[in-house]
Amino acid sequence: MYKDRRIVTVVPAHDEAPHIGAVIRTMPGFVDDIIVVDDASEDGTAEAAMKCGDRRLVILKTTEVRGVGGATILGYRKALEIGGSIIVKMDGDGQMPAQHLAPLLDAIIDQGYDYAKGNRFLAAESLGFMPRHRLVGNMLLTFLTKLTSGYWQIFDPQNGFTAIRNEALGALDLDKMDKGFFFENDMLIYLSCQSCRVKDVAMPAQYGSEKSDINIIKIGLTFPFLLVRKFFHRIYQKYVLRDFSPIALFLFLGMGLFFWGLLFGLYLWFRTMLTGRATPTGTIMLSLLPLILGFQLLLQAIVLDIQQTPK
Numbered sequence: 001m002y003k004d005r006r007i008v009t010v011v012p013a014h015d016e017a018p019h020i021g022a023v024i025r026t027m028p029g030f031v032d033d034i035i036v037v038d039d040a041s042e043d044g045t046a047e048a049a050m051k052c053g054d055r056r057l058v059i060l061k062t063t064e065v066r067g068v069g070g071a072t073i074l075g076y077r078k079a080l081e082i083g084g085s086i087i088v089k090m091d092g093d094g095q096m097p098a099q100h101l102a103p104l105l106d107a108i109i110d111q112g113y114d115y116a117k118g119n120r121f122l123a124a125e126s127l128g129f130m131p132r133h134r135l136v137g138n139m140l141l142t143f144l145t146k147l148t149s150g151y152w153q154i155f156d157p158q159n160g161f162t163a164i165r166n167e168a169l170g171a172l173d174l175d176k177m178d179k180g181f182f183f184e185n186d187m188l189i190y191l192s193c194q195s196c197r198v199k200d201v202a203m204p205a206q207y208g209s210e211k212s213d214i215n216i217i218k219i220g221l222t223f224p225f226l227l228v229r230k231f232f233h234r235i236y237q238k239y240v241l242r243d244f245s246p247i248a249l250f251l252f253l254g255m256g257l258f259f260w261g262l263l264f265g266l267y268l269w270f271r272t273m274l275t276g277r278a279t280p281t282g283t284i285m286l287s288l289l290p291l292i293l294g295f296q297l298l299l300q301a302i303v304l305d306i307q308q309t310p311k
Helices: 017-025 045-050 067-081 098-109 132-149 166-170 183-193 216-241 246-275 281-307
Strands: 007-013 033-038 057-061 086-089 115-119 162-165 198-202
Touching (some): 007 017, 057 067, 067 166, 086 098, 098 115, 098 162, 162 166, 246 281
Parallel strands (some): 007 086, 033 057
Antiparallel strands (some): 086 162
């Protein structure tokens, strides 16, 4: 128990036999249950976890690889079933120091947030140890996730060290969430649809001998399409279905005008290049005015969306 709350930790793990033991052994004593989800590992991850002999340990095993999101969702359901008050998620590779678990819980218990997550960028001492490609990729994904989720104050969205209030978790449609590496980003999007309050907590990361399963090419090809689809899902859920807002009007009208102006302008430019005939000023204005007006409406939609961020 931590401040009279039952704390359940969910640890998704795929081929993490060398690290899972250390994760379990360093788990603070106030954690009531440790749910290790062995995601069809082939290296004896579940067996390595059981060797720790921790009475708090619950082992779940999948028969096929579900992905980090699928494994986490399975653990979340079990955590809700056994009555967890706050459910923590941390990976099985040892990159998330368990001694920093208390600040996540304090953000929820003492400060009233629904969801707390680690932010390695707030812990300046850990940035020097972060691999350069992860640093650059994380910054790019952060901006895209801010736009998609509407949590403009959040950074490091890929951080998997999180804690969530059981009421907030129970309100989410877990079946519709992404089952792969987009899971953490998707959590923020669904939390935003429920107007949940989210807090960033300074959290240094550890990098050692663990191997990443992330396929950079696959991520680069799939993430942009997922983010676009989820962006429109959030806008529809939050600003059309639940409470119609000028944000949706400005966004859709702005997009229509902006892309009309852009495409029509490109058409005029190509036509001039091919024929050598100058385009009349009035015709150019049919492209320029919608482009400028559409851009202004899109900016206004973003500003209003930022103001709607749950405080």
